[in-house]
Amino acid sequence: xxxxxxxxxxxxxxxxxxxxxxxxxxxxxxxxxxxxxxxxxxxxxxxxxxxxxxxxxxxxxxxxxxxxxxxxxxxxxxxxxxxxxxxxxxxxxxxxxxxxxxxxxxxxxxxxxxxxxxxxxxxxxxxxxxxxxxxxxxxxxxxxxxxxxxxxxxxxxxxxxxxxxxxxxxxxxxxxxxxxxxxxxxxxxxxxxxxxxxxxxxxxxxxxxxxxxxxxxxxxxxxxxxxxxxxxxxxxxxxxxxxxxxxxxxxxxxxxxxxxxxxxxxxxxxxxxxxxxxxxxxxxxxxxxxxxxxxxxxxxxxxxxxxxxxxxxxxxxxxxxxxxxxxxxxxxxxxxxxxxxxxxxxxxxxxxxxxxxxxxxxxxxxxxxxxxxxxxxxxxxxxxxxxxxxxxxxxxxxxxxxxxxxxxxxxxxxxxxxxxxxxxxxxxxxxxxxxxxxxxxxxxxxxxxxxxxxxxxxxxxxxxxxxxxxxxxxxxxxxxxx
Numbered sequence: 476x477x478x479x480x481x482x483x484x485x486x487x488x489x490x491x492x493x494x495x496x497x498x499x500x501x502x503x504x505x506x507x508x509x510x511x512x513x514x515x516x517x518x519x520x521x522x523x524x525x526x527x528x529x530x531x532x533x534x535x536x537x538x539x540x541x542x543x544x545x546x547x548x549x550x551x552x553x554x555x556x557x558x559x560x561x562x563x564x565x566x567x568x569x570x571x572x573x574x575x576x577x578x579x580x581x582x583x584x585x586x587x588x589x590x591x592x593x594x595x596x597x598x599x600x601x602x603x604x605x606x607x608x609x610x611x612x613x614x615x616x617x618x619x620x621x622x623x624x625x626x627x628x629x630x631x632x633x634x635x636x637x638x639x640x641x642x643x644x645x646x647x648x649x650x651x652x653x654x655x656x657x658x659x660x661x662x663x664x665x666x667x668x669x670x671x672x673x674x675x676x677x678x679x680x681x682x683x684x685x686x687x688x689x690x691x692x693x694x695x696x697x698x699x700x701x702x703x704x705x706x707x708x709x710x711x712x713x714x715x716x717x718x719x720x721x722x723x724x725x726x727x728x729x730x731x732x733x734x735x736x737x738x739x740x741x742x743x744x745x746x747x748x749x750x751x752x753x754x755x756x757x758x759x760x761x762x763x764x765x766x767x768x769x770x771x772x773x774x775x776x777x778x779x780x781x782x783x784x785x786x787x788x789x790x791x792x793x794x795x796x797x798x799x800x801x802x803x804x805x806x807x808x809x810x811x812x813x814x815x816x817x818x819x820x821x822x823x824x825x826x827x828x829x830x831x832x833x834x835x836x837x838x839x840x841x842x843x844x845x846x847x848x849x850x851x852x853x854x855x856x857x858x859x860x861x862x863x864x865x866x867x868x869x870x871x872x873x874x875x876x877x878x879x880x881x882x883x884x885x886x887x888x889x890x891x892x893x894x895x896x897x898x899x900x901x902x903x904x905x906x907x908x909x910x911x912x913x914x915x916x917x918x919x920x921x922x923x924x925x926x927x928x929x930x931x932x933x934x935x936x937x938x939x940x941x942x943x944x945x946x947x948x949x950x951x952x953x954x955x956x957x
Contacts, residue, residue, distance in 0.1 A: 539749050540740025541582075547575040547697060549732025551597045556726040557711035557718060558599035558610045558657070568598040568609065573730045579622060581746040587622040591647065597728065599709050601717055608717055610657035610710030611664070616701075618649025618679055624747055638748065643683040643695075651675045651703060655710035657717075668707040678702045685736070687748055693736040701728040777801075820869055833874065837956045840870045840879070847905070849950040851888070854900035856908060864905065867954070868913035875919065878957045881906050882923045886949040887936045891926055899924035905952045921957070 551573040573595035581587040626641040656664040681699030708726040738745040771782035786801030795803040795814040803812040809822035816829030823830040843866040883902030885894040935941035
């Protein structure tokens with residue numbers, strides 16, 4: 476024990492030596508020589524540290540808060556001593572408490588130095604033959620504790636998640652004051668040991684999990700172990716049978732606590748939560764992004780809803796519908812925009828307001844269904860041809876006063892009589908589709924059967940002399956104006 480105390484005091488003295496030495500001289504590096512300058516002259520060199528831009532660092536230049544104060548409350552447990560809080564096979568002596576207050580100065584984003592105060596009371600017991608010995612210890616302690624933020628120390632460059640959890644490790648040294656009591660006479664508790672001043676030193680270590688509630692408050696759960704270096708902290712005393720139950724073991728104290736940490740300062744963020752890579756891999760702030768984002772810098776002079784920056788038609792007429800590039804829509808691609816086109820879905824010349832000429836309707840009608848063909852020996856219209864008939868219906872409605880013959884054709888296979896009936900059924904199938912789906916009047920359409928007459932490819936007679944695609948083209952329906 477005495478060696479431990481001597482080592483602790485020597486360590487404190489050793490840590491203080493650099494501070495004591497700094498009062499007299501300061502070492503300044505100039506080129507390759509080390510020169511000792513008096514304190515009063517050291518800052519007169521504006522090229523201090525070989526940096527001609529050197530300036531004194533002031534608190535106004537700070538970007539982060541670096542002070543915090545935390546309070547914790549928890550449960551103390553003595554284990555590994557003569558009297559213990561929990562004894563195997565016996566009821567545990569709960570009821571103690573441990574209160575902590577910690578004032579911390581954050582040195583870097585990953586390391587802080589805190590002054591910790593503990594105040595608490597433990598309860599413990601021991602069984603010796605048939606006797607149950609009970610004790611308690613009132614204590615208070617001061618310690619200097621280093622705080623290592625492992626999460627910030629190991630933070631990845633590509634970590635874009637919300638940084639709200641952090642794992643902390645603690646290691647410190649301090650002085651412990653306590654009064655230990657044990658029941659000696661008829662259940663009464665007498666003071667067994669008392670430690671005051673710097674006579675009882677200890678080391679502590681632990682781990683904590685911290686959660687960031689907001690920019691001001693953190694919550695933390697923490698577990699600490701205190702190596703007291705003392706065999707009488709538990710109230711076992713310096714002699715007697717109880718003091719020899721665990722001979723040679725220094726008493727250890729565990730504390731399990733929860734608490735809140737309050738970050739002090741005027742800055743938005745605290746240094747312990749600062750991203751160490753923010754300045755290495757800087758990102759633009761919301762204000763900077765907003766200042767860079769200029770929408771519709773050149774305006775929308777034709778008021779078509781498309782900015783002139785990417786408008787490919789800067790003089791769109793008012794009221795015209797436009798596409799994504801700002802060009803006026805022309806649905807039927809006849810060169811007349813929909814705004815002025817009276818037949819939006821039927822192509823026609825501009826001098827006829829975009830509608831087809833009456834003399835051209837028959838040709839346009841047949842052009843619309845030019846590829847309407849049938850399979851061999853079939854009068855069933857393939858669904859792939861429905862869009863062709865839908866377009867034909869638009870022309871028929873536009874020329875509702877005209878009457879058309881729906882003429883069916885076949886190839887030269889089979890007999891003429893059979894082909895005549897087959898072409899009749901094909902023409903009737905086309906008429907039925909137009910009447911039933913589009914409401915074309917039956918009086919506007921007359922069914923005509925042509926059989927194998929008037930082939931599109933006359934050379935295909937007989938059909939065996941032609942390739943199949945020519946025979947397929949002969950199996951068709953056309954419109955002929957009466």
